[in-house]
Amino acid sequence: MCGFIGIFGNTDVAADIYVSLLNLQHRGQDASGMVTFSNRFNLKKGDGLVRDVFKEKNFSYLKGNIGIGHVRYPTIGRGETNDAQPFLSNVPYGIVLAHNGNVINFYSLKEELERERLRVLNSMSDSELILNVLADEISSQLPFSVDNLFRAMEEVFVKLKGSYSAVAFIKDKGMIAFRDPNGIKPIIYGIKGDNFAVASEGVALQAIGFEIVRDVLPGEVVFFDMDRKIHYKRLREEKHYPCIFEYVYFARPDSILDGKSVYEARLNLGKELSKRVRERLLDIDLIVPVPDTSRPAAVALAEELGIKYREGLMKNRYIGRTFIMPCQKEREESVRLKLSPVKEELFGKKVMLVDDSIVRGNTSKEIIQLVRDAGASEVHLAISSPPLRYPCYYGIDMQTRGDFIASDKKEEEIRKIIGADSLTYQSVDGLVKSVSCGLDMNFCTACFTANYPISIDSSDLKRIEYDRVNK
Numbered sequence: 001m002c003g004f005i006g007i008f009g010n011t012d013v014a015a016d017i018y019v020s021l022l023n024l025q026h027r028g029q030d031a032s033g034m035v036t037f038s039n040r041f042n043l044k045k046g047d048g049l050v051r052d053v054f055k056e057k058n059f060s061y062l063k064g065n066i067g068i069g070h071v072r073y074p075t076i077g078r079g080e081t082n083d084a085q086p087f088l089s090n091v092p093y094g095i096v097l098a099h100n101g102n103v104i105n106f107y108s109l110k111e112e113l114e115r116e117r118l119r120v121l122n123s124m125s126d127s128e129l130i131l132n133v134l135a136d137e138i139s140s141q142l143p144f145s146v147d148n149l150f151r152a153m154e155e156v157f158v159k160l161k162g163s164y165s166a167v168a169f170i171k172d173k174g175m176i177a178f179r180d181p182n183g184i185k186p187i188i189y190g191i192k193g194d195n196f197a198v199a200s201e202g203v204a205l206q207a208i209g210f211e212i213v214r215d216v217l218p219g220e221v222v223f224f225d226m227d228r229k230i231h232y233k234r235l236r237e238e239k240h241y242p243c244i245f246e247y248v249y250f251a252r253p254d255s256i257l258d259g260k261s262v263y264e265a266r267l268n269l270g271k272e273l274s275k276r277v278r279e280r281l282l283d284i285d286l287i288v289p290v291p292d293t294s295r296p297a298a299v300a301l302a303e304e305l306g307i308k309y310r311e312g313l314m315k316n317r318y319i320g321r322t323f324i325m326p327c328q329k330e331r332e333e334s335v336r337l338k339l340s341p342v343k344e345e346l347f348g349k350k351v352m353l354v355d356d357s358i359v360r361g362n363t364s365k366e367i368i369q370l371v372r373d374a375g376a377s378e379v380h381l382a383i384s385s386p387p388l389r390y391p392c393y394y395g396i397d398m399q400t401r402g403d404f405i406a407s408d409k410k411e412e413e414i415r416k417i418i419g420a421d422s423l424t425y426q427s428v429d430g431l432v433k434s435v436s437c438g439l440d441m442n443f444c445t446a447c448f449t450a451n452y453p454i455s456i457d458s459s460d461l462k463r464i465e466y467d468r469v470n471k
């Protein structure tokens with residue numbers, strides 16, 4: 001999971017890119033980067049949060065009315081500085097690109113590109129690979145024209161497998177946005193006067209005053225040329241499988257993804273979860289969210305069950321999201337740094353905590369103990385998504401089955417390990433019903449169901465798993 005923003009404006013865009021990246025920070029905290037164009041590409045990227053990477057002095061050279069920004073959360077690659085985005089290719093024309101997703105044939109395609117097209121890739125980032133495939137295909141379709149660009153993109157879609165939503169700027173030609181044929185990861189574009197912008201989530205556009213036009217469709221290319229004319233072409237018409245976990249956890253609740261409100265989806269998750277909790281005939285005094293993602297689900301759950309809702313855990317806002325920290329040690333150490341119990345609310349109460357998911361179980365165990373230590377007489381746990389059991393190969397850092405406590409354990413075993421008095425998961429049907437908001441829709445649910453919308457070659461799969469285990 002990553003976040004990007006691309007802006008084609010009239011005046012310097014660096015400040016707007018900075019604001020947008022702050023609004024996308026939840027999508028990646030590992031590295032941040034920005035490139036602008038003013039007769040040359042001006043690039044600044046580094047490890048860390050947006051506020052740490054960009055200093056006031058950087059804005060004196062980040063000049064230009066066109067630019068791309070990125071926040072990274074590593075999937076392919078080891079998360080080294082070299083892998084930070086955006087990436088730049090000098091040939092042809094000069095192209096910069098940033099993306100979100102995961103190219104699942106990364107290793108085989110990288111080798112092919114280096115062997116047969118004599119391109120040299122300097123990082124282990126699939127964004128650099130996408131950039132080089134795009135550059136190579138544009139070079140094969142010269143002279144440049146919009147039709148030839150669409151022809152080049154047809155080949156890009158054939159070569160790249162996996163999930164990729166991307167924005168690129170081609171010097172003196174225009175800004176291009178595209179989304180993989182199954183539309184797994186979000187991408188949305190907007191306008192402000194004759195300015196154009198594209199981002200991973202609408203919140204990044206709204207924060208800088210852009211009016212949202214619509215999501216880029218699966219298999220579609222949107223091109224904004226130097227005369228500020230927008231060209232669209234849907235090159236592939238395949239089934240749309242947006243990532244359902246975006247609605248559960250990743251996206252900001254004030255975002256609308258593919259026409260559906262993330263906040264509404266999370267409220268629905270709480271309503272659906274109430275059906276399962278009710279079946280258990282539990283005696284609960286308080287519903288308490290594990291902040292922040294699960295708050296709407298907890299509110300709806302409390303309303304449905306007629307149980308008091310309280311903020312029993314306070315979050316230190318200056319500690320990063322634990323799930324997306326790259327190593328387990330950091331995650332474990334950060335729970336007590338991140339959360340603090342409100343003892344006055346919890347003492348002597350039968351508490352039901354609501355969280356969005358359980359990955360490895362260590363965080364849940366620590367939070368439950370934290371609430372017990374604060375004096376709760378019982379600690380129950382309700383999860384707004386079903387058990388996470390299967391690896392994600394499309395852009396989330398959980399690519400081996402060993403990442404999940406539920407991959408080989410039943411719910412009762414998990415309950416005992418994490419030390420809860422009861423454990424209630426959402427059903428897969430409840431999840432899909434909640435997120436589709438009454439519409440007939442497909443989703444990628446592979447990490448819950450093993451129904452993978454895009455198959456992965458076994459040698460690529462082995463390389464991905466080896467890379468993750470030896471990270």
Ligand code: SF4
Pocket residue numbers: 184243244245246391392393394395396444445446447448
């Ligand atoms: S496997 Fe899960 S996290 Fe990955 S894209 Fe599919 S729904 Fe999203």
